[in-house]
Amino acid sequence: MIEIALTLEELVQKTKIKFEEHYGRPARWIVVAPGRVNIIGEHTDYNGGFVFPMGIERYTVLAADLPKKTVHDTVVVKCLRFNETAHIKLSQITRAEPRWANYIRGVIRGFQEKNIQTPALDVVMDSTVPLGGGLSSSAALEIATGTLIEAVTGKNVTQEEKALIGQKAEHEFAGVPCGIMDQFISVMARKNHIMLLDCSNHETQWTEIKNPDVSFLVINSNVKHQLASGEYGKRRSECETASRIMGVKWLRDADMELLESFEDEMPVIPYRRAKHVITENIRTSKAASALSNSLLEETGTLMYESHQSLMSDFEVSCVELDYIVEISKKIGLSGGVYGCRMTGGGFGGCAISLVETKMIPHISETIEREYKEKTGLKCSIFASRPADGARVIEQ
Ligand code: ADP
Ligand code: MG
Numbered sequence: 001m002i003e004i005a006l007t008l009e010e011l012v013q014k015t016k017i018k019f020e021e022h023y024g025r026p027a028r029w030i031v032v033a034p035g036r037v038n039i040i041g042e043h044t045d046y047n048g049g050f051v052f053p054m055g056i057e058r059y060t061v062l063a064a065d066l067p068k069k070t071v072h073d074t075v076v077v078k079c080l081r082f083n084e085t086a087h088i089k090l091s092q093i094t095r096a097e098p099r100w101a102n103y104i105r106g107v108i109r110g111f112q113e114k115n116i117q118t119p120a121l122d123v124v125m126d127s128t129v130p131l132g133g134g135l136s137s138s139a140a141l142e143i144a145t146g147t148l149i150e151a152v153t154g155k156n157v158t159q160e161e162k163a164l165i166g167q168k169a170e171h172e173f174a175g176v177p178c179g180i181m182d183q184f185i186s187v188m189a190r191k192n193h194i195m196l197l198d199c200s201n202h203e204t205q206w207t208e209i210k211n212p213d214v215s216f217l218v219i220n221s222n223v224k225h226q227l228a229s230g231e232y233g234k235r236r237s238e239c240e241t242a243s244r245i246m247g248v249k250w251l252r253d254a255d256m257e258l259l260e261s262f263e264d265e266m267p268v269i270p271y272r273r274a275k276h277v278i279t280e281n282i283r284t285s286k287a288a289s290a291l292s293n294s295l296l297e298e299t300g301t302l303m304y305e306s307h308q309s310l311m312s313d314f315e316v317s318c319v320e321l322d323y324i325v326e327i328s329k330k331i332g333l334s335g336g337v338y339g340c341r342m343t344g345g346g347f348g349g350c351a352i353s354l355v356e357t358k359m360i361p362h363i364s365e366t367i368e369r370e371y372k373e374k375t376g377l378k379c380s381i382f383a384s385r386p387a388d389g390a391r392v393i394e395q
Helices: 008-023 099-113 137-153 159-173 181-188 228-246 256-261 268-292 296-312 319-331 357-375
Strands: 029-038 053-065 074-079 084-089 121-127 193-198 203-208 214-224 337-343 348-356 380-384 391-394
Touching: 008 029, 008 053, 008 121, 029 137, 029 181, 029 348, 053 137, 053 181, 053 380, 074 099, 084 099, 099 137, 099 159, 121 137, 137 159, 137 181, 137 391, 159 181, 181 193, 193 268, 203 268, 214 319, 214 357, 228 256, 228 268, 256 268, 268 296, 296 319, 296 337, 296 348, 319 337, 319 348, 319 357, 348 357, 357 380
Parallel strands: 074 121
Antiparallel strands: 029 053, 029 391, 053 121, 053 193, 074 084, 193 203, 214 348, 214 380, 337 348
């Protein structure tokens, strides 16, 4: 069964009602930022390579107003997902409990560093982005916060600055050394478009997906292996080792010919990590141009190849994600699946597949059933078209 979340309109409506219930008056500002899924280009961002993400129709919404009594200097955030309230003291922004509020604290701090002072606020927050599932609920929260601060203060930073403030918040306040993809796409996403982002210079190119017969399925394995955060740091340093040995700034500047010329000098692990990144960059550029030309089979093949490389050379997949890809391959073109791969950091989280829209019920039913048979687990599946990025809905 396909999972149906609240639509953006329903989510906004719900958050507005909750704001009134909680604070006894209507909200003045409503802002929204989407989660994201990466179609191809995994573990390339911190290597200065290409990524190919889109915004998804899952959002984080913030409803806010200035407090009635402005004597305090606190941003009060009521989180509907956890039914918890955070009190963020503006004169003293540091990491604290509750931890989910650190993403907000970090962004408030980032704006303060640009001399944009967030005033005291009453806020209600809700989201349809699954938390911790690799669809970047964290970036959605950071970018929604940045968008709210812009709306409330009337001071805008550039889109790139807003993304970088979000990334810094994630680094310094959540302790996650992420690349720039998540925040960039949450800021800039465009309806019906996928963004090819060159992480070396932040240049973007857009691929339009007009054809309604094609959809993306996000398949959440609903597992998250403990390995994830430690292995992420390891992969980063293995990539750095490979770059250092080859004498390049980062793997973006290497190609297979250069790598092969170092085969005897480079230990096998950095070699394989570099091979993944170099070939993944090529696959990502190829997929963007294939999809621009409606070459769906070719795009799908590149997605399968990406998965294979992440599984065997980069070693960040897991059996659950491998099953999902295997089942998708078995359904195949005749069943409406063009391609499938793990997406996100790995060790659990989601797979993404490119499918024929009319076959979605059959595909999702098959994946759900066979995944359950193999793992005993339930996966969650939803379809999304590429959605718009962060924006102010009401002010
Ligand atoms: P992902 O970004 O893939 O969803 P992360 O671990 O990076 O996973 O971020 C998830 C964390 O972000 C949550 O555990 C929580 O702390 C915070 N978060 C994001 N969105 C919300 C929300 N709407 N309500 C509460 N916390 C949130
Ligand atoms: Mg995240």
